[in-house]
Amino acid sequence: MNGTVESLLVTGMAVLGTLISAVLTQRQANRSITQELNRLDQWRTADREEQAKHDALLVHRAGYTALNTAARRYLAALTNQLHALRLGTGLDTTTAELHRARAAHADSYAEIQLIAPTPVLAAARTVNHRLNHTYGILMRLTNGTPGPDDSPDAAQARITELWSAGLPELRERMRLDLDLPSTPGIPGR
Numbered sequence: 001m002n003g004t005v006e007s008l009l010v011t012g013m014a015v016l017g018t019l020i021s022a023v024l025t026q027r028q029a030n031r032s033i034t035q036e037l038n039r040l041d042q043w044r045t046a047d048r049e050e051q052a053k054h055d056a057l058l059v060h061r062a063g064y065t066a067l068n069t070a071a072r073r074y075l076a077a078l079t080n081q082l083h084a085l086r087l088g089t090g091l092d093t094t095t096a097e098l099h100r101a102r103a104a105h106a107d108s109y110a111e112i113q114l115i116a117p118t119p120v121l122a123a124a125r126t127v128n129h130r131l132n133h134t135y136g137i138l139m140r141l142t143n144g145t146p147g148p149d150d151s152p153d154a155a156q157a158r159i160t161e162l163w164s165a166g167l168p169e170l171r172e173r174m175r176l177d178l179d180l181p182s183t184p185g186i187p188g189r
Contacts, residue, residue: 057178063111064174067124070101070108071170074131075162077101081138082155091142102135116177123173127166134158 077098084094109128116124137155140146175182 060115060174061178063108063115064120064178067105067108067112068167068171068174070105071127071131071167074098074101074105074135075159075167078131078134078138078155079159081142082152082159085138085141086152095142098135098138102132105131120170120173120177123170127162127170130158130162130166134162 077094077100081091081094081098084090105128109124112124113121134155137147137150137158140150141152141155172182
């Protein structure tokens with residue numbers, strides 16, 4: 001009987017060892033699958049974050065491009081209005097062009113207010129204020145109701161400052177936000 005019990009114990013141990021081995025193998029396989037799924041989830045999360053950053057960059061770039069274009073057109077329209085005032089001709093055409101350019105700039109500026117970080121927004125606000133102040137001077141001169149400090153020379157000084165410092169500063173802030181290299185030596189126009 002001892003041999004039979006011993007044989008049953010050995011057989012039982014062998015079966016138990018086989019079962020435990022299968023359970024341990026299954027647990028290790030489950031652990032490996034879980035780790036692989038976690039790595040895959042981390043990769044997908046990182047990929048989504050990268051895509052979100054890329055999409056945000058594209059939105060910022062499009063908004064910045066639109067603002068830069070609109071500000072340049074607004075400033076060019078201000079310049080044209082000043083020239084028409086000095087010549088005394090073509091004011092109807094330049095005034096209409098100036099109103100369109102101002103409206104386009106207002107739309108671009110409104111979009112930037114929603115997406116731009118503080119340094120870009122501060123520069124955009126400064127340029128917007130200076131453009132609109134210059135617009136006010138030129139409109140008062142055009143309508144024949146100049147204020148005490150309104151003159152063509154004052155408007156010209158503001159226009160020159162915007163071309164030489166205002167717009168280049170705004171573009172530099174936008175480039176920094178987009179992580180683009182600075183472009184020294186490129187004229188303001």
